[in-house]
Amino acid sequence: MTNSSYLKPATIALHTGYRPESDYGSRAVPIYQTTSYAFDSVNQASSLFNVEQGGHIYSRISNPTVAVLEQRLAALEGGSGAICTASGMSALFATFITLCSAGDHIVSSEQIYGSTATTLRHTLKRFGVTTDFINVNDPVALKNAIKPNTKIVFCESISNPGMQVSNLPQISEIANKLGVPVIVDATFATPSLNRPLEHGANIVVHSVTKWIGGHGAAIGGCIIDGGNFDWGNGRFPEMTEPYAPFHGMKFWEEFGPTAFVMKIRSEAMRDLGAALSPHNAFLILQGVETLELRMQKHVANTVALREWLAEQDGVTWVRHPEIDAEPHIAQMFPKGAGSMLCFGVIGGRAGGAAFINTVSLASHLANVGDSRTLVLHPGSTTHSRLTKDAMEAAGISEDLIRVSVGLEDIKDIQADFAKGLKAAKRAAG
């Protein structure tokens, strides 16, 4: 059960947002592969454009298949509404530009995904939006970082790649008291393991490409409005002042708990054009339907693998949010803190490369959250041009292997990793 629904999450994942009521009674959600929707009449057309009624006009703005995914994800997170986008990064960009204008400020966790950090540090800066990066779990640093022009406190519930768990109850209490919404990228957690809105956050963003889609088949993003933030607190003219392109509509007055997603639908989807394709929405819906089951297996495999790794020769350390966990982690993640783990392999950079070159069941690629086990050695790929010191400054050691634990039988994963560790030991001499 969430704020949006009295059904349990496993039921929401299968049913919410769709009833078989088309002419053909399609039990699966149909793919509405269309750009646009025929109007019944001039009156109906004008009423849709004038927001006198809900409905679909053009698939850049909304689409029936995508809407099912949106309503399902809103319900799973307990939000008042959701909007899907072409990717997780476009979901974040739409979120940032909806709330920030030139001269505004963002406080971000320093432990976030590299592309998001680049967007904040470089792209938004060109448009006059500045970001300070801090340890968001430090309450004093967070209080001190929030300025009168701060519009967003941003963090990841489990950070990528550092796997720091943001203390959402504490962060939300501080930020909301100062009139600033907390926006959480919850990609690594999924609503199956943690719902940030229940811990005081205000907006949740996902790359649904990852565990929510779950099969590595489609790129997509989603933004969920918690409906729990007072946009009328004087800090957000973007939400309270008349919006000229919609006859002077004031989103907060008009829509209240869905003001934020309605603003995104009206503005960012028009301007960015980063719509999720209906076919991708369908593929992602197939993943959503089994999310609860898959996350249980992902977590079980992760626990088993991390315990096994800790006992292996050739493994120098293992990192996962539940190892040496702070109290807020157990509170936020009673069903397990995700299926990402890192470990150090003997032999440093050469040992890491040998491990990667030897494993064969695990896929070597730059993605996470697939049904299959994925591995990456930043020291020989994404961070290969950096010196050892520069890598350590980024929190990444030369021997680090990142693992997105998949759904294979754990014995097969362990056997594959054993071969990789043997190769790493050989490389280490």
Next chain:
Amino acid sequence: MDLTINKAPVYVATGGKDFNSDLPTVLFLHGSGGDHRTWALQTRWFAYHGYSVLAPDLPGHSLSGGEAFVSIEESGPWLSNFLKAAGVKAAHVVGHSQGFLSALELAKAAPEKLLSLTAVGTAAAIPVNQALIDTAKASSAKAAHMMCNWGFGPGAHMGISSVPGMQPIAISRAIMSRNPLAADLQACADYKVGAEIAASLDIPSHCILASADKMTPIKSGLALAESMGVTPTIIEGYGHMLPLEAPKKTLAALRAFIEPVQSKRAAA
């Protein structure tokens, strides 16, 4: 639009257009714990099709100041003052749930100010379980959780929404959780004279009822319609929160009733 009534600020939604008291006016009254957003998908149509719209947040609710009414009887004189402050001599009045009880009190206090009256998802009396009132006294959020479970019909519980991507149950819970539900529910529970006033109405009236209404069951709604001498519009398969759950059907029923009444007035 912002007005001041009894020294308290009152927020009034006008359907996205500036209010013009020269046009026929439709006054929309929300139910317990609600606000003007109950009517978001009805008010804009009227405002853009020849009517002026007033959808206030009643005192103590959402964007309005002041204190919530402690009795339904208080709302009659308040609404009369409200229409006067808006420069409206008479309006078509539409009330959802508790909003209809307030409309009855307006009809009692100032019958000349009603051009017509439409009851939406309601009855002449709205008895409220004492446990729900006690819960609301402790926590509007907990009471909102209970009310939305009962208040919404099967479609909303399956996450069906006429507006893409939205979750009507969560929207209602968010609004109700911040509003004075306990006062509203107590006022409903204490109100006993609705049937008498409804039976004495001498204006064009209508009832729009929901077949799956658990808050004000259809049986009570039908009894109200009978006492008002009207044939109700029954919207099949929806629950108590008709304006949010079935916005198009609710709007169609409102138009089917109000437009002919207004046309007849214009022709007279």
